[in-house]
Amino acid sequence: xxxxxxxxxxIISHILGGTLAAGILAPIxxxxxxxxxxxxxxxxxxxxxxxxxxxxxxxIPKKMTVTSSKMDAWNIFEGxxxxxxxxxxxxxxxxxxxxxxxxxxxCGIDWGNDVNKFLCPCHEGVFDVNGKVISGPAPRDxxxxxxxxxxxxVFVNYKNIT
Amino acid sequence: MANKFYEWxxxxxxxxxxxKIALDEPVHGGARWAYVFGSGLIFLFILQAITxxxxxxxxSPSSTTAWGSVYYIQEQTSFxxxxxxxxxxxxxxxxxLAIVHFFQVFIYGAYKKPRELNWITGVFLLIFLMGFGLTGxxxxxxxxxxWATQVATNIIGTIPxxxxxxxxxxxxxxxxxxxxxxxxxxxxxxxxxxSLVTFLFIHVALFRKHGVTPHWKISEKLLKExxxxxxxxxVFKDIVFAMIIYAILAGWVFxxxxxxxxxxxxxxSNYLARPEWYFLxxxxxxxxxxxxxxxxxxxxxxxxGLIFLFVLPFIDRTSSNSPVxxxxxxxxxxxxxxxxxxxxxLAIHHDAHDVHIIHQREDAEIQAARAVILAKKGxxxxxxxxxxxxxxxxxxxxxxxxxxxxxxxxxxxxxxxxPDFTNFGSREWLFGLLKNPKDKKYFGDSxxxxxxxxxxxxxxxxxxxxxxxxxxxxxxxxDSLERGKELTLKGTCAICHPIGDINAKxxxxxxxxxxxxxxxxxxxxxxxxxxxxxxxxxxxxxEGKFNANELDSLVKYLLSLSKDRLLVSECIRQEPVKNxxxxxxxxxxxxxxxxxxxxxxxxK
Numbered sequence: 001x002x003x004x005x006x007x008x009x010x011i012i013s014h015i016l017g018g019t020l021a022a023g024i025l026a027p028i029x030x031x032x033x034x035x036x037x038x039x040x041x042x043x044x045x046x047x048x049x050x051x052x053x054x055x056x057x058x059x060i061p062k063k064m065t066v067t068s069s070k071m072d073a074w075n076i077f078e079g080x081x082x083x084x085x086x087x088x089x090x091x092x093x094x095x096x097x098x099x100x101x102x103x104x105x106x107c108g109i110d111w112g113n114d115v116n117k118f119l120c121p122c123h124e125g126v127f128d129v130n131g132k133v134i135s136g137p138a139p140r141d142x143x144x145x146x147x148x149x150x151x152x153x154v155f156v157n158y159k160n161i162t
Numbered sequence: 163m164a165n166k167f168y169e170w171x172x173x174x175x176x177x178x179x180x181x182k183i184a185l186d187e188p189v190h191g192g193a194r195w196a197y198v199f200g201s202g203l204i205f206l207f208i209l210q211a212i213t214x215x216x217x218x219x220x221x222s223p224s225s226t227t228a229w230g231s232v233y234y235i236q237e238q239t240s241f242x243x244x245x246x247x248x249x250x251x252x253x254x255x256x257x258x259l260a261i262v263h264f265f266q267v268f269i270y271g272a273y274k275k276p277r278e279l280n281w282i283t284g285v286f287l288l289i290f291l292m293g294f295g296l297t298g299x300x301x302x303x304x305x306x307x308x309w310a311t312q313v314a315t316n317i318i319g320t321i322p323x324x325x326x327x328x329x330x331x332x333x334x335x336x337x338x339x340x341x342x343x344x345x346x347x348x349x350x351x352x353x354x355x356x357s358l359v360t361f362l363f364i365h366v367a368l369f370r371k372h373g374v375t376p377h378w379k380i381s382e383k384l385l386k387e388x389x390x391x392x393x394x395x396x397v398f399k400d401i402v403f404a405m406i407i408y409a410i411l412a413g414w415v416f417x418x419x420x421x422x423x424x425x426x427x428x429x430x431s432n433y434l435a436r437p438e439w440y441f442l443x444x445x446x447x448x449x450x451x452x453x454x455x456x457x458x459x460x461x462x463x464x465x466x467g468l469i470f471l472f473v474l475p476f477i478d479r480t481s482s483n484s485p486v487x488x489x490x491x492x493x494x495x496x497x498x499x500x501x502x503x504x505x506x507x508l509a510i511h512h513d514a515h516d517v518h519i520i521h522q523r524e525d526a527e528i529q530a531a532r533a534v535i536l537a538k539k540g541x542x543x544x545x546x547x548x549x550x551x552x553x554x555x556x557x558x559x560x561x562x563x564x565x566x567x568x569x570x571x572x573x574x575x576x577x578x579x580x581p582d583f584t585n586f587g588s589r590e591w592l593f594g595l596l597k598n599p600k601d602k603k604y605f606g607d608s609x610x611x612x613x614x615x616x617x618x619x620x621x622x623x624x625x626x627x628x629x630x631x632x633x634x635x636x637x638x639x640x641d642s643l644e645r646g647k648e649l650t651l652k653g654t655c656a657i658c659h660p661i662g663d664i665n666a667k668x669x670x671x672x673x674x675x676x677x678x679x680x681x682x683x684x685x686x687x688x689x690x691x692x693x694x695x696x697x698x699x700x701x702x703x704x705e706g707k708f709n710a711n712e713l714d715s716l717v718k719y720l721l722s723l724s725k726d727r728l729l730v731s732e733c734i735r736q737e738p739v740k741n742x743x744x745x746x747x748x749x750x751x752x753x754x755x756x757x758x759x760x761x762x763x764x765x766k
Contacts, residue, residue: 030241074230076540
């Protein structure tokens with residue numbers, strides 16, 4: 001009798017103890033996995049304004065710094081320099097925006113005013129004004145970004161590189 | 163498979179023997195509910211440790227990040243508010259349970275020979291527990307924790323000779339700053355837990371050595387005859403008790419909506435500090451010990467109490483455990499306890515009837531709710547307080563106090579040359595103006611407009627219409643608005659006041675979009691413009707004196723003064739406030755006032 005009572009108590013204790021542990025662990029796990037459930041670090045804008053359309057001369061690449069703000073958990077960091085881009089205004093007022101990083105090994109690409117070409121100083125990569133690779137080791141054309149113009153302001157989608 | 167693995171482990175570690183020793187402890191006199199309090203405390207300590215560790219994954223101890231990280235736990239995670247609530251109220255539960263455990267042990271006489279060291283380690287554990295409460299209170303770096311802890315560190319400073327040195331060591335400097343937090347954090351999560359675990363280990367080991375102290379009426383014979391194994395007989399009771407504790411605690415957290423987080427600590431504010439409830443008796447004691455007597459309250463009386471607890475096992479040498487034989491000791495402990503309870507009640511009673519404290523708590527709630535809304539946009543790296551510095555309403559208040567308050571009274575403070583701005587732009591304010599513009603509260607003797615001679619209900623209708631033009635009036639009543647529109651446009655108002663065309667000019671101010679942001683901005687810039695007061699104007703114009711941001715802030719602040727309006731730009735749910743004939747849940751009846759309600763609504 002005493003023995004069976006104790007066996008029963010043991011089973012009940014296991015069940016109750018398990019329930020209690022589950023009740024405590026559920027919210028604990030829910031909190032720990034927070035970074036799976038929600039973005040904790042992110043840029044606050046998809047399209048970043050880089051200047052007025054009138055600032056860009058037609059046909060001549062202009063280098064622009066991209067600054068944006070970043071949310072890092074509770075903090076917001078404003079005016080952070082994300083990088084820079086080459087902007088070329090076309091005759092029809094559309095824009096081409098290229099990454100300043102060479103698709104070969106990521107060196108900074110310059111604009112050669114005298115030769116009218118993009119030049120990568122590291123391994124002598126050469127690209128034309130439309131970003132097409134002309135010579136050198138680069139495996140592809142220059143990276144570009146989506147753009148849009150609203151109220152005369154030029155915006156670049158700095159998150160998506162193509 | 164599992165059995166084989168267990169055997170393999172057991173062969174190499176002796177786990178089975180260890181478990182047998184741990185669990186097969188004989189409980190002489192039988193398992194009892196009276197013994198559950200100690201294990202309940204261990205359960206709560208484990209719960210505190212787990213919830214604390216999880217929160218440490220999010221918390222950042224520095225004066226610029228602490229509030230933000232706790233805000234993040236509280237508002238941006240799924241279960242953070244619940245875990246933090248468990249941790250916060252868990253500390254109170256531990257104190258309550260520790261007091262119950264203390265009395266159970268005292269009543270049973272479990273401190274007597276040979277259990278003196280059980281008792282003494284227990285007193286140390288109680289001190290550590292209070293240390294946890296004290297150090298944890300500061301960590302969110304909110305107003306309450308910041309100011310309450312100031313009192314505690316200042317008390318340390320009153321200890322003769324070493325006080326100042328100890329204080330600086332705790333604060334990590336002469337004032338509160340980054341090192342105060344890193345030090346309190348280190349105490350809270352490393353030093354105190356290590357100390358507590360060490361003493362707990364000794365406490366439990368000694369308890370196992372001497373066994374339970376049975377009820378004084380249990381005979382020796384029964385003690386020898388009735389022996390239950392610790393597992394499962396006592397463990398079952400302990401688990402049931404732990405479940406009850408957890409259920410009550412979780413229920414409490416839900417009911418309270420989690421632990422409070424006040425606005426970020428503002429060293430420039432004059433916040434009235436109050437400690438957590440279990441320190442209130444010490445706090446109240448200090449009120450009676452002022453001047454040279456301060457040290458009596460801060461050091462001498464607490465020290466006498468502690469010394470008594472430490473020496474109790476040595477001075478109580480009565481042979482029986484029966485309370486009847488230990489009346490002097492019961493009297494002493496009871497007096498101390500009743501004194502502490504009385505002081506606590508006095509402190510609570512005093513605060514509940516002190517108008518300043520009540521107002522301050524209301525303000526603190528408003529600030530806290532506002533802080534949460536502002537923090538959603540992200541907290542600048544300068545720290546928690548920066549949310550207010552970048553807040554237009556906060557800046558606007560400053561501008562108002564510096565430039566406008568001299569003529570415009572607000573909440574009983576300020577000059578009387580211009581209209582009183584208490585509840586400015588609300589229905590009540592405008593109603594008063596229509597009823598008697600020459601009242602001291604409005605234009606006084608310099609007023610030109612004569613009182614509107616209409617029934618009171620019509621005055622409310624006109625107010626409803628005029629204020630609804632700006633589009634951010636709460637609970638707009640359409641019927642009243644339509645009646646008001648009719649009265650305004652077809653009545654006598656329109657004879658002097660242009661309405662409908664924003665640039666029209668007559669003898670009195672243009673009422674198109676009256677008190678909207680644009681209207682107010684134009685007015686503040688050039689009150690002597692023909693569309694406002696023209697030549698009858700007495701207020702200086704501020705065109706060119708405020709920059710656009712300052713003007714914007716000032717206007718937002720002015721709009722926030724009205725209890726009937728919501729700052730549309732701040733309303734997180736961007737939809738405009740819907741017109742309704744019914745009384746909406748926004749009706750101002752919550753005791754801490756409409757402002758909080760506005761912010762709470764907006765934060766949803």
